[in-house]
Structures are given as C-alpha cells and as structure tokens.
Amino acid sequence: MATPLLQVIDLRAGYRSDIGFVRAVDGVSLEVPEGGSLGLVGESGCGKSSVVKSIIKVFPKSFRIESGQIEFRGTDLVPLDYEQMRHWRGKEISLIPQSAMNALNPVYTVGYQVAEVILEHERVSRGQAMNRVRQLFEWVGIDPDRTGQYPHQFSGGMRQRVNIALALALEPALVIADEPTTALDVVVQDQIFGKMREMQDRTGASMLLVTHDISLVSENCDTMAVMYAGQIVEYSDVRGVLARPFHPYTLGLKNAFPSVDRSRNEALISIPKAPPSLLHPPEGCRFAPRCPFATDRCVQEAPVSIEVERGHFVSCHHVGDIDRMREAAEKAETWAARE
C-alpha cells in the first residue's frame, strides 16, 4: 500500500494546568491516505482539537507534545521548531478553523488576509495575489468585489467561506477542517462541503475532518476514527464503521444522529453521563462507566486495539458478543439502564 500522506503514531500530548497534567491525547494513531479523507469523530472534550493542534503545532505555552510521531510525507513534524514548520503551514497543510467569528484579524481587510498566505509562500506580485483572491472568493461564493471589506462586515457563514478560501488558496496537500460548519445551517454546510470535494477532486488533496457530527463524516469521508477520552476506540473505512460498528460508544453515537441509517419514527437516544477526567484517567476501559455492556474486566483492564475485520480496528473486550450488543443498542432502555 502506498505511504499515507499523514501518519500519526502513538501521539501523547496535553496541557499543564494548575492541578496537574491533562493528557488530552493519550496514544492516538491514525492515517490520512493520499487523496483520501479521514473523519475524526468524538464529543466535545475528547481531545480531537488537541490532535489538530499537535499536527499544525500551533498551541499555547501550556500545551506539550510528550511523545509519538507525526509523519507527513515521511518527515516527522514533532521535533521541528517554529521556523521549520513554516515551510508546511498554509502551503502543504492548512487549517479551516473552528470559530468563524474570531479567526480573522478585525483590523485588516479580508482580501489582504487571504492574499497574505499567498504572498508568504509564493513569489508573486501583490496584484497577482489579489487576482487569485478574487478568483477564490468567487469560487467559494463570495462577491469578489468585497475583498476590500473588513471581517465585521460579514456574517458568520460568509466569514467561514473566507476561511475556506484562505485554507484552499495554495491548494495544500492536506486540509484539516476543525468543526468547519458547526455554527452554520445545513444548506450552507452542504455548499461548503461541495466546494471542498470539488477541490479535492481537482487537486488530489487529502482532508482530515474533525467533528462531532457523525453524519457529516458519513457523507464526506472515506475512513473514520472514533475518539473517546483521548483515545481512538474504533477505526475503519466509513462503510465499515457505520454498517458494522463494533464499539459500544460508536453504537451510542449512531443513535444520536438521525440522518444515519434510521427510521424516522424512533426517538433520539443519548448516552447518559459524561466522559472521565483526563487528569486522572481510569485504569480500565474509559468508556466503562457509561457502557451498558461493561463487566468487571472492563473496569479493571484497559482493552487493546483488535483488528476485527480487514482494516477495521476496535478497542473493546467484548467484540465477540457484538451481535447481541448491536441489537440491544437500538433500544432506548439499554441506555437508560446506565443512568
């Protein structure tokens, strides 16, 4: 198999806080193939944004990558310093940020800020860069005459389009989209993803989509990694995970999103309680406190990753019992019992 574009190998990273070290990323491994898309799914606080921060290596002083490798086209990004990372940022690896509202500097025009990334990495004139910006704007659906306006003059959705134009300006090999459409309505969401797919088809770029919305992943990605409490609990191609989920958490997630594979009359089932503290993570399986199928073994012993099908990995002790679990997960009472 060809070398994947991006390979994260056993990454461990976290924040230093007043009360100790919070390991937001605890042994995460994933791959983004050339020309493909990986969806990283999980609820808020599971550590997926920390994975993004670690790849781009833009994080606050309190954050630290402890160990692991992040191989991008063969080069390990972890030991690189700021100056060395600059070579990749914006050009080979770009980011579509989570917060549309605050991602742009309020004192510069939008046109200038997008042109900036072009001018930083390519030897073109100001005029040429601005032409390209106008083209980009038109492509993402913004009136090209608005390049001279300021961020506060745009709505949230339009600002996010600017962010996308910015991220795709240099046609990077890897686009990391961190909850790109959370604040936007579904129509705009569809349009935006449409544009991204267009670009991917044209340039052969890869995408790492980070979101809590499993349905988005099902529509736009090839492979999916499910993250919980700092760890990857299930990993496979999207068809595999959705058609034949193995991890109880994935089963729970599927229930929470109506558009994936469900009949319309059934009520939404949610997973009770909350994820564990990453300051002092439990010894055993981290999902055990919320899992309807947990046994003593689950609480005491942390599960390892098992390949249940080709290319489909799960971290659970009870994969053998999967048929019963799948059936039980469809019923609301199973989950209610854990409240």
Add this chain to the structure above:
Amino acid sequence: MRRYLVNRLGLAALTVLFLASVMFILFRMLPGDPTMTVLSPALDREVQEELRRKFGLDRPLIEQYVIYMKSTLLGDFGVSFQHRVSAVTVIAERLWNTLALMVPSLVLAYLIGVLVGAYIAWKRGTKLEEVVTVGAMAFRSGPIFWVAMLFVFAFSVKVPLFPSGHMRTPGYVAEGILATFFSLDFLLHLTLPMTCMAIYYGCYPLLIMRTSMLEVLGEDFIDLAKAKGLSELKVVFKHAMRASLLPIATSVSLLGAYSVAGSVLVEMVFSWPGLGRLMVTAVLDSDYPVAQGAFLLIGVLVILGNLLADLLYGALDPRVRYR
C-alpha cells in the same frame, strides 16, 4: 465619521469657552481692586487709560464679561505687567519652545512604549519581561520633576554629558528658525529633557500595550495567522500589535493631559523657556494677563490634543469607520 468630528469640535469649543469663563470668575475673586487683573502701576499712564477703555473696566460686570470673552477669543489678553508688551507676544514666543520640547518627547514616548511593550508581551514569562514591567511601574511612580532632577544629577552633574538647563547656552544668539531649532547647541540642550520625558511618559503606553498584546495574543486569529505559515515576527508585529493599538489610541488623550502638567514641571527643572514655566513665573509675579493667557493656551493645547486623539481612534478602528 463626519458627525463624530463635528460633535467633538463642538464640545472642544464649549470647553474653551468654559475655561475662559472660569478664569474670568476666578480673577474677579481676588481680594482688592478687580481692575488689578488688567492694570498695574508698572504700566505707563496712557497704556493704563487705553486698557481701561478697551476692557470696559468702569462698566457693569456683564459688559466686562462680554468684552473679555470677545478679546480672549481674538487672542488679546491685555498687556503684560512684567514685559510691558502685549501678553500675546510674550506667550506666542514661548509656545514654540514648549512645542519643540513636547512634540518630539511624546512621539518618542509612544514609539518606545509601543515597541517595547509589544516586545515584552511577546517575551512573557522571561526575566526580561518581569524586570521591564516592574521597572516601568516603579519609574513612572516617582514624580516627574524628581525623576528629571535625577536625570540632571546623573547625566549633567556627576557625568557631565549634557548641559543642565535652559534651551541654549547663554550668549548664543540665534538667527531665524533654522538656527534656533536645528542647531547643535539646541539639540544638546534638548536631549536631556526630551529623553527624560520620553522614557517617563513612555511607561504608560508600554504597560497598556503589554496588557493589550497579552490579550490579543490569546485570540483565535493569532493562531490562524501562525497556521498560515507567517514568521513569528510578522505574527507579533503585524497582526498582534496592530490589533492591540486601540487601547493605546484611547490613552493618548489621557497622556496628553498628564504630559502637559509634566511639561510644566520639566520646564521648571530644566529652566526651559516654555509656556509652562512662563505661566508659573507669571503667577508668582502676579502678572495676570500673561498668567491668564498662558493658562488658556495650555488648555487649548490639551483640548486640541484630545481632538487629535479622537481622530486617531477613529482612524485606527475600522469598526468606527465603516458602520
């Protein structure tokens, strides 16, 4: 934007009127003959008569007030008791001296303050940042006249690098603007007071900039700027600094008021022949026309400074410019 300007101008005009009126009232409160504020036995008889007529000193108070306001707005403050020429002449001369000191000092103060403040915010957590921050706080806590005296002591007395006062060496006769303000002699005399004021007043924007930058550096758009692959220098000085400038702009008017007071004090310490020193000596000598005029001019300077600051703010914040 235009309405904003007009508003501010109107307010400025009102303030000037207010100041002038307060002066009028204050001086009428002096014990003794109220005409004392305009006339003085030091002046010639004919001059006194003319002034009596011009300012309507034998007319009712209201009329005197009106005449007073009219002449003030036209710049006529009467005749100086000390110098025997029209007060305006004396004042106008000194005005340039003060401006020649204040303007470079404040410009320098802001340059130093903004750049150093941005730099130490970037280097937060280092020894340098701590030292500079505490140092700036301590430095600006001492009263400026005392700090000025320290400067003279250190750089003029103990280590004779600069002259200890005045604007030029006695006996030096300057011909015209060029010789007055651009000669080496002038620059030598300017250095110490200017540096003193620049460093002292620079502490305000320094600390404000530092706080503002620390806030801005935590914003999302800074992360994105880094993600674009920009160099650290560009991120700090092009993005963070520019976005942090707003509080600085609002501080300009505050600093303007402080530095006017400061310049009075600095002029005294350095015997700099400026407006502030003129006002103080005039008050001490009971030369009321000059004291009044000098004070009003100082007031006008402060108001103009505030106006400029408001304009600056409007120019810096695109949210004000484009509603």
Add this chain to the structure above:
Amino acid sequence: MGLSGIIIILVFSVVGLLGPWFAPYQPMERQYDETGGLKRLNPPSSEHWLGTTLYGRDILSQVIVGTRSAFLVGLLTATFVAIIGLNVGLISGYYGGWVDNLLMRLTDIVGSVPILPFAIVALSVLTRNIWWIIGVMSILYWTTTARVIRSQVLSLRERPFVDAARLSGTNDLRLLYKHIAPNVLPQAFVHGAFAVSWAITTEASIAFLGFGDPYSISWGTIIYDVFTSMVMYRAWWWFLPPGICIMLVVMSFYFVGRAYEEVADPRLRGL
C-alpha cells in the same frame, strides 16, 4: 504584587501615624552643633540619618512628618473623587436620557481642564492651604471614575436582578443605591487606589512649583526647598529620600489597585 503593595502601605501608615512621636528632632527646628554653629548641609551621619538641609534642619524628621501629610492628602482626595465619580456615574448610567447627556457633557468639560495649571492659578487666587489643595484636586479628578462607573451601570441595568427588584416595587433611588451600587463598588475602589497615587504626586507637584501649604511639611515641599536652594546637586541626601518615598507609596497604591482589578478580571492573569 498586591501583597508587596499592602505591606509597603502598612509600613508607611505606621510611620505616618506614629512617626512624629518618634521623630528624633523637630522637623523645622534648626540644629546646632557643639560649637554653636548651624549644621548646614550635613551629609548622613549617626545623629542625622538622612543628614541636614541648607537651613540646618533634620531631613529624616521632615520625611517622617511628610508621611502623614501624604496619606492625609491622598486618602481624602481619593475619597472625594470616589464619592463624586461614583454618584455621577450611577445617576448618569441609570437614568439615561437628558440627565445622562447633561452629566456626560459636564464630565467631558471638567475632564478637559488641565489640572496642574488650573490648580496653580486657582491657588494663587485662593489661599494656599492643604484643604484648598485637596478641594481643587477633588473637584477636577473625578471624571475618569465617573465614566467607568457609568459604563458598568449601563450593563448592569439590563440584568435580570434589576427587573426583579423593580417588579417587587422598589423605587428607583433605593434600587440604585441598595442594589446596583454594591456591584460597582469594586471598580470605585480600584479607581480610589489609583486616585491616591495621583493625588500624592499632584500635591507634590503643586508644592514643588511653590504653591504648597507653607505651614505643613510634605514630601513635595521638601523637594521644593531643595530645588529653590539651588544646592540640590550637591546634597543628594536631601532630594533623594522624599522622592523615593513618593515613588514607593505611589507604586504600592497602584499595585494594590491593579491586584484588586486582576482578581476581578482573570483574563489579565495570562491564562
């Protein structure tokens, strides 16, 4: 940081309160040595820890007595400034409309008056005593406080607890002072701390220019004496101590104000 500020203030307060009893000499008394000669400009020695002035007076005693004056001026002015600023801000912010407009125009105008020059002119007309000095300073310095309080009141006005109080029938004035005022008090306190610093500095500046109270000794008047005697650069022990005292006290009130502000606003802690 705030802690060091408080410690310094405490030390100075003690000196200010009890100092005059412990001062080795009378501050205005001329000191003579054994031979009957006036002890002019003596550098620091074991009898006179900070030396003597040109007129033979003990500097340490003067500095100690000056502490009292500094605190008096500082705290009183700050109190008046806080009271005026607080009330103007509260009334202006709460009632809005023409009251707000009028008060804000007034604030703008008063705020445009250059304080030091005005003080000098005013004091030459009035008598030069410590009470007039405090008065002139207070009547002009409250503008920043008023503005800040007003903006706080504006945002507080929209909060649910205000509606709740109104519904229960509280009349406006009571609402303003019993419910809203306590919420803005912290800001008033912060500004009060800064006002103390400003007042001490400004009083010293006024004294330095020769307009201080001739009957009281303050750090500013000591520096005035040094400066007018024209021997300041020969007698470093005379002009350094009062300045250092001003610097320390001003700095500590500033620290206290900032520390309090920081507690209220965690963003400044750099997290």
